[in-house]
Amino acid sequence: MTQITDSHCHLDFPDFNEERPQIIQRALDAGVHRMVTICTRLRNEPQVRAIAEANAPVFYAAGTHPMSAAEEPLTSVEELVALAQHPKFVGIGETGLDYHYTAESAEVQKTSLRIHIEAAQETGLPLIIHARAADDDMTRILTEGFRAREYNCVMHCFSSSAELGRAALDLGFYLSMSGIAAFPKSQELRDIFTAAPLDRILVETDSPYLAPPPFRGRRNEPSYVVNTAKVGAEAFGLSYDDFAKATEANFDRLFAKAAAWSPA
Structure with a gap:
């Protein structure tokens, strides 16, 4: 069975x-042999962490989601670096900016994002x-952060402009394809993905949200x-096996800590 990774779920x-x-x-029965579950608070x-510890196929990342940035205590670089010492902690975030629902907290979101960027720089783990x-x-x-000190990054559930x-790709970052890209009316978004190099593409569910067809709405x-x-x-003109193998190689390159992990 072709193996593939869900690079972002909850x-x-x-x-x-x-x-x-x-x-x-x-x-696992569907061939999804790894999952990265994301802590947002x-x-x-x-x-x-306990879910990742109890399940060999599950890794985790942690950060403060931008929509929660005004409600949660501001984290520190030191706190994130300390958490990253866990063997199954493989990414920093998710973090970022969301002005659609929470524009009023833009300044604290920016501060939080910069802290997470510095933690990614310190740990060498990918920013989500x-x-x-x-x-x-x-x-x-x-x-600005990348020019100060390089780091790796994935634009999770990418559905922006x-x-x-292009700006993310120019920095060497990755774009992650969620169920949104599978919606029938998302051709413009699929065109953004297929204009990117295949070696910069990941796949994810962002579950429990954004189920792709034929499960949309569930x-x-x-x-x-x-x-x-x-x-x-299909969008890239590849067989499922070839596309899955490409995204697996991309995941292994970006999430190198997960790729290197083996049970004790």
């Missing part, structure tokens, strides 16, 4: 509480970015990343 969310083991098993990090309705500030802050996509789960990847393969 297995700690209450949507999964009743059947988390079964959801992980369904992913650092006070929840112990619960997210959420970007919505903030393209200009996002481009500027990511570029072609201009932000709770998303990691096994459905296969459906998004099939649409991605």
Whole structure:
């Protein structure tokens, strides 16, 4: 069976509480041999870590989501670096900017983003970015940080402008394809992905959100990343196997700590 990775999901969310083991098993049965579950509020990090510790296929990342930045205590570089010492902690974030719902907290979001960038620089782990309705500030802050000291980054659930996509790619970053890219009316977004080099593409679910067809409108789960990847393969003019292998190589390159991990 072709193997693929769900590079971004939220297995700690209450949507999964009743059947988390079964959801992980369904992913494995579909060929999804790795999942990165994302902590969006650092006070929840112990619960997210416990899921990764209890399940060999699951890795985790942690940060403060921009929509929560005004509600949560501001983290520090030192706190994130300390968390990153865990063997299954493989990324910094998700962090970023969201002016669609939370524009009133733009300044604290920017401060939080810069802290996460510095933590990515310190640890060498990839930064995981959420970007919505903030393209200009996002481009500027990511570029300023990179020019000061290089770091790696993925634009998670990328659905922003072609201009932000090109800016990210110019910095050597990656674009991650979620279920949004599989929606029938998302041809313009698929065109942004296919204009990018294949070796900069990841796939994800962002579950429990954004289920791809034929599950749209239902709770998303990691096994459905296969459906998004099939649409991605078609967009790139590749077989599913070839597209999955390419995204696997990309994941291994960006999330090198996950790629190198083996059970004790």
